[in-house]
Amino acid sequence: MPELPEVETICQALKPLLEGQSFLKIQANRPDLRYPLPVNMETVLSHKLISLISRRAKYLLLDFSHGLTLIWHLGMSGRVIIENLNALSLNSGPHDHVVFITSNNYKITFRDPRRFGFLLLYPTNQLKSLHPFKTLGPEPLGDIPLGVSVLHAALKRRTISIKNALLDQRIIAGLGNIYASEALWQARLSPRRGANTLRLKETKILLIEIQNVLRRAISAGGSTLRDYAQPNGDTGYFQYSFNVYKREHLLCNHCHFTPITRIVQSGRATYYCDKCQQ
DNA sequence: CAGTAGACTTGCCGCC
DNA sequence: GCCAGGCAAGTCTACT
Incomplete structure (x- = not known):
């Protein structure tokens, strides 16, 4: 599914909602998608301040203030759903693999029928040396646009x-x-x-x-x-x-x-x- | 290294 | 109405 414009749309929706907040609960409904989910993801990330949300290529990046980045790729069929926990009827489906509950009362769902998407956890200051980030080409719409x-x-x-x-x-x-x-x-x-x-x-x-x-x-x-x-x-x-x-x-x-x-x-x-x- | 085919996975469309 | 087989937003691996 998601090429740059789709991931950018999701990034712009998550940014004002999540920056400065934290996850209270992270529920994984299966052990893996394309790759195994990060080990102890809930323990490592819950109640940690989300400092920055950004996009690189087709990757969403959630930076936490304790030095880790959650790398989020949506594969072909991945989708992010934001719902207010106070809403009367919350959606859920058989392909809702990971659910995040936020400190400001939102439910963020990662739905991905084909499971080509993934979540990875990596130190923020070492991201540039991680494949594929180390070989990724320039951003067509970046601050320093591709010449x-x-x-x-x-x-x-x-x-x-x-x-x-x-x-x-x-x-x-x-x-x-x-x-x-x-x-x-x-x-x-x-x-x-x-x-x-x-x-x-x-x-x-x-x-x-x-x-x-x-x-x-x-x-x-x-x-x-x-x-x-x-x-x-x-x-x-x-x-x-x-x-x-x-x-x-x-x-x-x-x-x-x-x-x-x-x-x-x-x-x-x-x-x-x-x-x-x- | 460069290029290509196959793999992963689920579900929809629609052929017979 | 049923259902074979092709096709789909991506990217990694194995092979030539």
Whole structure:
């Protein structure tokens, strides 16, 4: 599910709620997701001050004031649900694997049917040396935004298709299958082009369109295909703004003439307009 | 090292 | 109506 815009939406919802608070109770309903849950998670984290909530690539990071960071990845189908404990009816389901009760009376649920998501605990000051953080590429929307020359140099070294390059988190952090296709359509670049064939001018346009599409998706609260929802239960709305993703056989929104093509690259669907995107 | 195929897992869509 | 098989927001591992 969650690519950068979805994780950012969740981060922005959790931040004002949890910073300065703590967890009173952490209930794990199974021993593992993708990886075993952190050992003694409740003992180690409960009643500890949450000092900072942030996002890096598709990872949520919860920093605790005693020096540990809870690394939270949502996998493909992970979802975060925020409910007020005073609400009349609280949701629960068979895939609610971890439930956090907060000091300000909220219930935070980690729901993940496919269990590709995970929670890991690691010392905050050593995060940068932990895989995958040590090889993660730059943030497209960071305080020090990814520069064109850096992206162009990284692409120059790769012979894989530009679509696959955009999915490589070591080149650029946070893009996934939806937004890679959408950004390439906006930039009028064929997903089949070799990454190393992009000219500097094309890389510049691509980077601008990546940033635009991510910003617009964040404003829309992300994209809901099936499992994803904003933490308040609303769907995301960016799926209504897709120009190519899941639009095979529908006419291109740019030329209004060519049906959108679906191809498979490295086992993943790619959608594009064969006429507009060169 | 670079690139690709397969693995993990559950559930939906819809073929026959 | 039933149900085979493909497909899905991600990323790690094993192999060439």
